[in-house]
Amino acid sequence: MPFQTSGLHHVTAIGGDPQRNVDFYLRTLGLRLVKTTVNFDDPGTYHLYYGDESGKPGTLLTFFPWRGAPRGRIGTGQATTTSFSVPEHSIGWWKRHLDAAGVTVSEVVNRDEEEALLFRDPDGLQLALVAHPQEDPRNPWDTPMVPAEHAIRGLHSVTMSVTREDATAGMLIEGLGLSLASEDRNRFRFAAGDGGPGALVDVVVTPNSPKGLVAAGTVHHVAWRAPDEETQAAWREELIERGVGVTSIRDRQYFRSIYFREPGGVLLEIATDQPGFAIDEPLLELGKALKLPPWLEPDRERIESSLPELELPSENNPVGT
Template sequence: MAITTSGLHHVTAIGGDPRRNVDFYLRTLGLRLVKTTVNFDDNATYHLYYGDASGKPGTLMTFFPWKDAPRGRIGTGQASVTSFSVPESSIGWWQEHLRATGVEVSRVRNSDNEETLTFRDPDGLVLSLVAHPQGDPRDPWDTPLVPAQHAIRGLHSVTLSVTEEDATAAMLTEDLGLRFLHQDGNRLRFEAGDGGAGALVDVLVTPDAPRGLTAAGTVHHVAWRVPDEATQVVWRDELLDKGVNVTSILDRQYFRSIYFREPGGTLLEVATDTGGFDVDEPLLELGRALKLPPWLEPKREEIEALLPALDLPRENNPEVAAP
């Protein structure tokens, strides 16, 4: 494989009530809502993007939230844990903050000497906050809801749950260009690019675990970074030549994407760094209004009638929000 990824681009999950989703990820986790749009394949639900101030690749967690979606089952064939990076000195603050909001938290130190808080969002999605010992130089979204010195810096890693590791490990190393770092029991760690927070994936091998069921509270797909569309075209051709079943290049308005499954079952995406969330609204106003791609604008009135209003805290757009 001539082309390799530099790290995670985003993780997309399925949620329940969109207003509850916004409340948790903005007010409890202190992320910024950088885009309010719809699922391009099912316009009856939002597609909500959370991240840093501008929604840089590697900071993004996105959701398809259906109010009445049934609860899914986390298991093999899925990304079973999504981890965010926080400062090493902030774990204690986050533990108290989450408990104060009624979130149950477990605290451990893993074999990489990373202190980790694990918890669930309101729909049961498993999340963790990880203090990477080498630190994380990325600037956080600065909001009074979560002080900047403690704020999430971006994605840290994802955990893929599989029943057998060989084929999944081969795709990660041979088709995505990741490097195997080490194995700790039934957990294998790989890194992309320069490594560190935002470029890690763990493969958890659980042969007897039940198969995951994709619905509310589960990850839909994991996206990896590619610098531009020209590189993506070459990469797609290489994957096709190796017999991987890859989609055509899809216009996601803010980036371009291809999709395929790794052998263990998790849906993967390769998304371009080019594009950005300020292509259809100013940086200071990100997330405030429903944005639709040109091909859906003729259906705006119909789409808006299906979607509940969102209650965004003024801190999401402090410079432009009404006092």
């Protein structure tokens, strides 16, 4: 019996200008910046985490933003669209809101009994807002720009583009414990547990599409949830026994991670739910200060001098700003 993830943990993408990234995700999409840190493997750039009030697993979209980064190419071997969950009655509000913000947005698309709006962020990252017919119980972040009644509840799903379905499906089912939920021509939906927002991945098979190139405007990896470190360690051993090339367990300070590629080329991660983002700053101050792991603290002065300053809207930290 394979291990079974309970759903998406986070999606990590590559961005361009960090301030433009912050402005779009905080002001236009109404998310909260829950952690300002650096790429632990390349501390010359930020790692910015956006989510709900506390950054719960399943609400998180994170970025490595490099000012002046070249534009990537969206294609096979990538997660090509990141979708957020919004209330069913809010699609019209979001269409007007995005239009007013100067964002080019599609007409409402209907698929799998869901309504969706498709658009891109300033770097070209493909995004969607999806209204699921069932209520999403996750609590949103409430801001003056995006009130709670319409706000994003968290991740809805990711779409992966591959050239063949069978090997990727095998990894999702046998490696992550997902199940095939629906099939529509070249689109296959897989679900964790009972499915629903935050527990879905769509696999689109496009044999003749060009291979993606990871740079600004593309997804770097997709992370799935593990409840604790013990489960993650045992999961890693099972993947190795299956012949999967898995990294060592990496300390990401706010969770622990392992990484591997599914056969279609998409980089996947299994991340622990704990310890979370409040271990080094109070809830109301999340994202306000640059946080570094202990092993990078001796280089704080050099790291801070290499990073551009960020200005956060006051509503990101409503008390004590």
